[in-house]
Amino acid sequence: MGKRVAIVGTGQTHHRSIRRDVNGQELIHEAAVRALKDAELTIDDIGGVVIGNMDHFEGINYVDCWSIDGSGGYLKPTIKLTTGGTTGATLAVAGYHMVASGMFEKLLVIGWEKNSESDTTGAIITCTDPIIERQFVAGAISGLALEAQAYMHRYGATPRDAARVSVRDRRHACNNPHAQLRGEITIEDVLNSPRLADPLRLLDMCPRSDGACAVVFASEDVAEKICPTPAWVLATANRHMFSDYTDVVEMSSLLSMVEASKELWQKLGIREPLKEVDVIELYQPYSWAGLIWIEDMGLCKKGEGPKLLWDGVTDMGGELPINPSGGVVATNPIGATGLIRCAEIALQIQGKAGARQVSDVKLGVATGFGGNWWTDMLAFGKKKPN
Amino acid sequence: MERVAIIGMGQTQHAAQRTEVNFPELVYEAVSLALKDAGIGIDGIDNVITTCNDFWDGRTISSMATGDVSGARGKNVSAVEGDGAFGAFYGLTRILSGAYGTTLVTAYSKGSESVPYLITNAAFDPIYMRSLGLDMVTSCALQARRYMKRYGISEEECALVAVKNRGNALANPNAHQGMRITVEDVMRSRRIADPLKLYDISPVSDGAGCIILAREDRAKKIPHRPVWVKGVSFCADAYLLGDRELSECRALEKAAQAAYKMAGIQDPRKEIDVAEISEAFTYQELLWTEGLGFCEKGGGKKLIASGATAKNGDIPVNPSGGLMGAHPVIAAGLIRILEAARQVRGDAGDMQVKKQVQLALAHGVNGVCGQSHCVWVLGRD
Amino acid sequence: MENQKKELLTIHSSIDAEQPFRWSAGRYRSRFLAEIRDHKKFFGVRCPKCRKVYIPPKRVCGPCFAEMTEPVEVGPQGEIKTFTILRFSFVDPELGTAKPVPYAFGSVKLDGADTVLTHYIDYTDESNIRIGGRVEALFEEKRTGGIRDIKHFRLIE
Numbered sequence: 001m002g003k004r005v006a007i008v009g010t011g012q013t014h015h016r017s018i019r020r021d022v023n024g025q026e027l028i029h030e031a032a033v034r035a036l037k038d039a040e041l042t043i044d045d046i047g048g049v050v051i052g053n054m055d056h057f058e059g060i061n062y063v064d065c066w067s068i069d070g071s072g073g074y075l076k077p078t079i080k081l082t083t084g085g086t087t088g089a090t091l092a093v094a095g096y097h098m099v100a101s102g103m104f105e106k107l108l109v110i111g112w113e114k115n116s117e118s119d120t121t122g123a124i125i126t127c128t129d130p131i132i133e134r135q136f137v138a139g140a141i142s143g144l145a146l147e148a149q150a151y152m153h154r155y156g157a158t159p160r161d162a163a164r165v166s167v168r169d170r171r172h173a174c175n176n177p178h179a180q181l182r183g184e185i186t187i188e189d190v191l192n193s194p195r196l197a198d199p200l201r202l203l204d205m206c207p208r209s210d211g212a213c214a215v216v217f218a219s220e221d222v223a224e225k226i227c228p229t230p231a232w233v234l235a236t237a238n239r240h241m242f243s244d245y246t247d248v249v250e251m252s253s254l255l256s257m258v259e260a261s262k263e264l265w266q267k268l269g270i271r272e273p274l275k276e277v278d279v280i281e282l283y284q285p286y287s288w289a290g291l292i293w294i295e296d297m298g299l300c301k302k303g304e305g306p307k308l309l310w311d312g313v314t315d316m317g318g319e320l321p322i323n324p325s326g327g328v329v330a331t332n333p334i335g336a337t338g339l340i341r342c343a344e345i346a347l348q349i350q351g352k353a354g355a356r357q358v359s360d361v362k363l364g365v366a367t368g369f370g371g372n373w374w375t376d377m378l379a380f381g382k383k384k385p386n
Numbered sequence: 387m388e389r390v391a392i393i394g395m396g397q398t399q400h401a402a403q404r405t406e407v408n409f410p411e412l413v414y415e416a417v418s419l420a421l422k423d424a425g426i427g428i429d430g431i432d433n434v435i436t437t438c439n440d441f442w443d444g445r446t447i448s449s450m451a452t453g454d455v456s457g458a459r460g461k462n463v464s465a466v467e468g469d470g471a472f473g474a475f476y477g478l479t480r481i482l483s484g485a486y487g488t489t490l491v492t493a494y495s496k497g498s499e500s501v502p503y504l505i506t507n508a509a510f511d512p513i514y515m516r517s518l519g520l521d522m523v524t525s526c527a528l529q530a531r532r533y534m535k536r537y538g539i540s541e542e543e544c545a546l547v548a549v550k551n552r553g554n555a556l557a558n559p560n561a562h563q564g565m566r567i568t569v570e571d572v573m574r575s576r577r578i579a580d581p582l583k584l585y586d587i588s589p590v591s592d593g594a595g596c597i598i599l600a601r602e603d604r605a606k607k608i609p610h611r612p613v614w615v616k617g618v619s620f621c622a623d624a625y626l627l628g629d630r631e632l633s634e635c636r637a638l639e640k641a642a643q644a645a646y647k648m649a650g651i652q653d654p655r656k657e658i659d660v661a662e663i664s665e666a667f668t669y670q671e672l673l674w675t676e677g678l679g680f681c682e683k684g685g686g687k688k689l690i691a692s693g694a695t696a697k698n699g700d701i702p703v704n705p706s707g708g709l710m711g712a713h714p715v716i717a718a719g720l721i722r723i724l725e726a727a728r729q730v731r732g733d734a735g736d737m738q739v740k741k742q743v744q745l746a747l748a749h750g751v752n753g754v755c756g757q758s759h760c761v762w763v764l765g766r767d
Numbered sequence: 768m769e770n771q772k773k774e775l776l777t778i779h780s781s782i783d784a785e786q787p788f789r790w791s792a793g794r795y796r797s798r799f800l801a802e803i804r805d806h807k808k809f810f811g812v813r814c815p816k817c818r819k820v821y822i823p824p825k826r827v828c829g830p831c832f833a834e835m836t837e838p839v840e841v842g843p844q845g846e847i848k849t850f851t852i853l854r855f856s857f858v859d860p861e862l863g864t865a866k867p868v869p870y871a872f873g874s875v876k877l878d879g880a881d882t883v884l885t886h887y888i889d890y891t892d893e894s895n896i897r898i899g900g901r902v903e904a905l906f907e908e909k910r911t912g913g914i915r916d917i918k919h920f921r922l923i924e
Binding site: 119121122123125126128130131132133134135136137138139141142145146147149150153194195196197198199200241242243244245246247248249250251 | 790796857858913
């Protein structure tokens with residue numbers, strides 16, 4: 001039987017569209033130092049480093065080796081994972097298993113990206129099959145547009161419904177000193193923003209950011225000595241279902257979210273997630289996902305996502321706040337983004353979320369999205385699991 | 387450490403070019419063989435770890451393309467970027483964490499689809515080093531020169547590795563190339579980057595490997611004897627070439643010491659019965675045997691010259707031919723684990739060492755000039 | 768030194784440093800492309816277990832983990848499952864130049880197939896493209912064995 005594992009410290013940079021003042025290693029270092037400070041540990045206390053980003057954004061091969069100066073992995077076990085957009089969540093899951101295995105007592109997990117260093121769209125295009133489909137697509141934007149079109153066609157949601165999601169998250173971001181875009185927007189701002197790929201407009205989409213996030217995972221042997229309120233990992237579930245984009249036929253539902261969330265709720269013994277979960281940090285790369293994927297997660301029936309938004313259920317102060325941090329449409333350093341979701345949930349559980357604190361958080365869920373319509377999910381809790 | 391075993395393994399025919407398959411199909415070959423070897427169906431696999439590298443594949447998030455062929459559908463899966471030995475480590479922890487009973491680990495690359503020196507050039511820091519045109523071969527030439535100067539090692543002494551391993555590869559049906567050569571053949575081979583000559587350098591291969599790890603209770607009803615994981619660790623040294631002493635491998639020493647401690651090994655030279663290590667270049671086998679504690683620092687040349695590391699010596703190194711026989715980058719370390727496991731099982735065919743293998747060592751490398759090492763100790767009991 | 772402006776440098780990669788690749792299509796995709804090039808026909812492959820027809824064809828059906836060997840001709844017409852019209856200018860990484868916009872592309876489910884092809888959808892009037900719309904492939908006169916041997920899909924009816 002494995003050890004119980006908790007997040008005992010987090011750190012993130014103040015995310016920006018361009019950080020010209022630091023190179024990648026220095027960016028990583030900022031987050032690492034902040035996480036160690038938060039946990040009141042030094043790098044000598046750390047048993048190993050798990051790090052990730054998306055290679056082609058910075059154009060550096062073997063990043064686990066390259067980043068040693070910044071990550072603190074010097075003469076320690078250091079390993080890299082990458083799964084595209086969901087890298088950050090994948091890293092968190094790895095942090096969990098590696099500590100639960102007993103191989104590490106305290107582990108530093110780091111996600112980072114310097115999106116400004118490359119052409120994001122161009123790099124994402126290279127994730128598609130070079131023989132069959134690379135010539136037609138336009139990065140993340142075009143793929144997501146296909147999903148939004150299919151959903152809109154099937155369930156009748158409108159761009160106005162989607163805009164309500166962006167408005168929510170941009171308002172939430174104002175409470176988050178780390179967020180990149182900290183200015184409220186209106187529905188009309190979204191609907192009048194430049195068209196990208198039907199039906200998406202600029203303000204429906206996430207920005208590209210330079211940023212890093214680091215999290216300290218610790219085993220039950222030391223977690224409670226390190227911090228008064230460890231954020232315990234309760235369960236993880238993921239589905240990387242498709243290998244070819246051409247296998248994705250029905251796009252009005254995110255199948256991996258349907259499957260992963262089923263497994264997660266079952267592991268947690270949750271029947272009504274809307275009632276039983278206190279807060280969600282949803283990896284939501286564009287506004288429409290805030291309608292579609294909350295349905296697929298089982299918060300409401302298919303087609304009823306807009307109602308949840310307009311009723312204010314997912315706003316701060318609502319029954320189940322989503323993205324109190326402002327989420328991905330406010331900040332998106334891709335390799336870090338999934339890990340930021342976990343760090344934010346940990347802060348919520350620890351009561352350290354400042355102006356974005358949701359009251360009385362006992363159970364929070366972080367998700368990751370990326371690759372070929374993949375979903376990773378982690379649930380964290382205040383109470384030490386049995 | 388809870389008892390976990392390798393219960394199945396498979397590898398492709400490694401070759402200069404496998405143009406008849408794309409990389410998912412290459413992985414499928416290895417996966418199919420591993421499942422057959424373990425005598426289980428894909429439903430017996432609880433979770434999947436893919437090891438690959440976006441640069442080598444020419445594709446961002448390349449791990450997505452091999453999900454179907456690894457039976458990832460409906461399962462929890464993940465991907466490690468780096469050498470397969472590291473991927474296998476993560477696969478191991480997913481069992482030790484209590485989450486899963488079996489893990490399928492794959493690792494692959496098709497080096498023929500790109501220009502390897504450009505791929506490895508991309509490992510160098512874009513601000514300080516990349517425009518110098520360094521790649522794996524030229525940077526390892528620097529390391530070779532430093533190591534050889536420090537301990538007075540000659541090119542002929544390094545060449546013994548090529549003679550031994552390329553000869554051993556003749557007995558390896560999966561090898562990319564095996565050849566019966568002499569030290570003179572190595573010395574006469576084309577100079578690539580002094581002191582490295584053609585035969586000092588492992589060939590870049592297209593290939594894939596797969597192993598299946600299982601918790602003890604899932605390792606019972608299998609056709610072969612289970613190969614137990616006795617110890618495993620990994621460690622990374624400093625990144626910039628000038629930030630570390632290239633004639634040493636501290637990261638390997640640390641990884642080996644930690645793995646030995648887990649396995650209860652005090653004298654590796656005596657207690658390890660066979661070792662499969664990642665020698666991308668001849669000098670590396672000498673240097674790695676020092677880091678692994680098979681001899682004292684600088685003693686690598688004497689060790690090989692003594693015949694101790696020959697197939698029927700008392701510490702055989704790379705009876706499979708090692709990387710000189712086949713070097714599918716990224717997969718290399720996983721295949722070392724596989725070959726070491728075969729020795730423990732006693733079914734390495736013509737590669738099998740004569741003595742009974744109680745403990746075997748496998749080793750993988752990530753990064754440039756052996757910056758990061760992963761060491762596995764496998765056992766019969 | 769104090770008065771020296773704090774300069775922040777950006778290091779650029781040269782185009783020469785881009786990685787050239789030669790991907791193997793493998794037997795299945797090679798056959799798929801050859802049939803388009805030589806006969807203007809679409810060939811998928813059927814899973815022996817779930818009977819789904821995959822196009823482009825591949826060796827393994829993921830959900831069944833079964834090897835597929837039965838070729839099945841599909842199309843030539845199909846249905847738009849989803850689409851979008853690209854309106855923002857971006858640099859095509861294959862060409863290194865800006866892609867002309869607007870253009871439409873989408874997922875086309877050829878008749879008889881259970882998966883979709885991704886390709887351009889040609890239109891004269893934007894309002895004519897819709898999910899569920901019927902399309903057929905238009906082939907290039909000179910075909911070389913690549914996915915661009917299909918020029919685009921055009922709306923029919």
